[in-house]
Amino acid sequence: MTFAIHGLAVARGIAIGRAVLIASSRVEVAHYFIKPDQIRSELTRLGEARDAVIQELQRLQQDLPKDAPPELGALLDVHLMLLQDDQLGAGVRHWIKERLYNAEWALTTQLEQVSRQFDEMEDEYLRERKADLEQVVERVLRHLKGAAVPVAPPPPRAPRQSELLLEDTQDVPLVLVAHDLSPADMLQFKKSVFAGFVTDVGGKTSHTAIVARSMDIPAVVGARSASQLVRQDDWVVIDGDAGVMIVNPSPIILADYAFKQRQGELERGRLARLRNTPAVTLDGQRIDLLANIEQPGDTEAALAVSAVGVGLFRTEFLFMGREGKLPDEEEQYHAYRRAVEGMHGMPVTIRTIDVGADKPLDDRHDDAHLNPALGLRAIRWSLSEPAMFMTQLRAILRAAAHGKVYLLIPMLAHAREIRQTLELIDKARAQLDQKGVPYGPVKLGAMIEVPAAAMTLPLFLKYFDYLSIGTNDLIQYTLAIDRADESVAHLYDQLHPAVLKMVADTIAQAKAAGKEVSVCGEMAGDPSMTRLLLGLGLRSFSMHPSQILPVKQEILRADADKLAPWAQSVLESEEPAALLQA
Ligand code: PEP
Numbered sequence: 323m324t325f326a327i328h329g330l331a332v333a334r335g336i337a338i339g340r341a342v343l344i345a346s347s348r349v350e351v352a353h354y355f356i357k358p359d360q361i362r363s364e365l366t367r368l369g370e371a372r373d374a375v376i377q378e379l380q381r382l383q384q385d386l387p388k389d390a391p392p393e394l395g396a397l398l399d400v401h402l403m404l405l406q407d408d409q410l411g412a413g414v415r416h417w418i419k420e421r422l423y424n425a426e427w428a429l430t431t432q433l434e435q436v437s438r439q440f441d442e443m444e445d446e447y448l449r450e451r452k453a454d455l456e457q458v459v460e461r462v463l464r465h466l467k468g469a470a471v472p473v474a475p476p477p478p479r480a481p482r483q484s485e486l487l488l489e490d491t492q493d494v495p496l497v498l499v500a501h502d503l504s505p506a507d508m509l510q511f512k513k514s515v516f517a518g519f520v521t522d523v524g525g526k527t528s529h530t531a532i533v534a535r536s537m538d539i540p541a542v543v544g545a546r547s548a549s550q551l552v553r554q555d556d557w558v559v560i561d562g563d564a565g566v567m568i569v570n571p572s573p574i575i576l577a578d579y580a581f582k583q584r585q586g587e588l589e590r591g592r593l594a595r596l597r598n599t600p601a602v603t604l605d606g607q608r609i610d611l612l613a614n615i616e617q618p619g620d621t622e623a624a625l626a627v628s629a630v631g632v633g634l635f636r637t638e639f640l641f642m643g644r645e646g647k648l649p650d651e652e653e654q655y656h657a658y659r660r661a662v663e664g665m666h667g668m669p670v671t672i673r674t675i676d677v678g679a680d681k682p683l684d685d686r687h688d689d690a691h692l693n694p695a696l697g698l699r700a701i702r703w704s705l706s707e708p709a710m711f712m713t714q715l716r717a718i719l720r721a722a723a724h725g726k727v728y729l730l731i732p733m734l735a736h737a738r739e740i741r742q743t744l745e746l747i748d749k750a751r752a753q754l755d756q757k758g759v760p761y762g763p764v765k766l767g768a769m770i771e772v773p774a775a776a777m778t779l780p781l782f783l784k785y786f787d788y789l790s791i792g793t794n795d796l797i798q799y800t801l802a803i804d805r806a807d808e809s810v811a812h813l814y815d816q817l818h819p820a821v822l823k824m825v826a827d828t829i830a831q832a833k834a835a836g837k838e839v840s841v842c843g844e845m846a847g848d849p850s851m852t853r854l855l856l857g858l859g860l861r862s863f864s865m866h867p868s869q870i871l872p873v874k875q876e877i878l879r880a881d882a883d884k885l886a887p888w889a890q891s892v893l894e895s896e897e898p899a900a901l902l903q904a
């Protein structure tokens with residue numbers, strides 16, 4: 323049966339493929355594809371973990387005190403039986419052998435499948451065994467945790483002809499469907515060949531959505547119960563422009579989307595011709611289009627669209643999914659240096675770590691805090707971990723010896739934080755001097771992403787060389803809505819007059835002070851906002867490489883001077899959205 327699931331459009335384009343489900347589990351697990359020659363060792367790893375849990379349970383059983391309630395012994399029996407039952411084992415082996423899932427992924431996928439069967443059972447006693455199964459799987463997952471995480475792209479899978487609805491398809495594209503994807507998972511998948519993805523949760527500027535845009539594949543987030551409704555291997559269409567997923571599309575629907583997909587490819591081809599065209603408005607104003615990156619290797623994508631630098635390197639992605647082993651100074655230095663050298667003399671803006679909120683480090687995931695976005699995040703976290711912060715600062719300063727580096731500090735709000743940060747930067751320089759380690763000069767910038775900062779701009783302009791407006795957080799904190807929460811996504815309004823006023827003030831005051839200013843939040847990469855930002859005087863935009871050409875197209879058609887009075891009328895309007903569409 324064909325049905326549609328609605329969510330939020332976050333990354334454009336159409337993807338058509340088979341669903342690969344990532345089941346959510348209480349234990350954080352890695353998801354990756356193994357290589358065919360790793361099947362045997364993966365099965366051994368799984369077998370060893372299972373045997374370890376069996377032994378653990380048997381020991382528990384032997385050591386049960388005499389006066390222990392009899393249900394406890396019976397429960398352990400059930401757990402042992404579930405572990406030895408081949409319904410679970412055979413299924414898990416299937417996912418490893420046939421799909422090359424790593425053991426953890428195979429286990430959670432099979433758990434999901436068996437759980438669904440339990441849910442459908444009439445017998446209440448049997449239905450309740452689901453919880454036992456979850457506990458047993460959790461134990462095995464804990465035993466598996468800590469193993470090495472190799473990464474390999476999924477091998478092309480031959481289509482089963484009887485099920486193929488598309489003509490001329492060589493390999494069946496795979497589409498990821500998950501409750502949520504951690505930023506670390508997303509980075510793993512960045513190296514894979516998924517054609518698109520859908521998650522149940524997430525807002526338009528959640529980090530899941532941001533990484534989706536950086537992968538440049540169609541994506542829908544906030545699709546509520548998609549991961550419950552879609553089954554492994556279902557054919558799905560993802561319409562990243564409309565924020566819709568169609569499950570089991572009929573041939574007519576499929577043909578319609580295949581047509582749209584081809585149109586999209588043609589449009590991309592047209593845009594690609596703008597690659598070498600300078601970003602200059604009709605009235606001759608040159609606009610800097612820079613790239614947002616997550617990893618040093620992303621500079622290739624930046625160069626491919628002729629970005630004139632990196633306007634935001636989100637360094638926190640180097641720190642994620644590391645099972646507590648954070649990168650040391652050498653590793654960070656090499657990563658930053660790679661990014662700097664990768665841009666061949668163009669500026670690279672390296673932002674210090676911004677963890678917390680929806681970007682937790684694995685070992686610091688702390689659900690106890692109800693408002694993580696208001697908690698120990700970004701510079702607050704760095705100042706609370708000065709040793710870690712100093713390590714990062716030294717690594718960045720050292721990388722600056724190899725090219726033009728802009729150092730950027732996230733989420734500042736207080737004068738005290740600014741002073742502490744500057745002191746630590748001086749201290750990092752002094753430490754390098756002391757050791758005789760070479761380093762280079764950096765321009766120092768602050769992100770304006772907390773309303774308190776946007777309302778005390780003279781303070782920031784006094785201490786910093788440049789400002790970078792983080793509209794994602796500025797909107798979240800101004801409108802008091804969680805950017806990662808799909809249930810308030812309809813209130814996430816980048817055109818709210820309060821937001822526009824802060825963006826406009828920041829641009830105007832920075833320019834009046836003769837300082838550089840740019841926008842590096844998602845607003846900069848949204849072509850529907852380009853004219854307004856130009857009209858407000860913005861001349862430097864930083865965005866995912868995939869957005870650069872569509873934004874450039876808008877710039878080439880714009881007359882920046884003429885846009886200025888119109889932008890003022892948008893600022894003064896009660897309903898800016900209406901003016902923007904006019
Ligand atoms: C922002 O808040 O706009 C920003 C660019 O930072 P991040 O999305 O990483 O929080």
Ligand code: MG
Nearest residue numbers: 771792794795
């Ligand atoms: Mg931010």
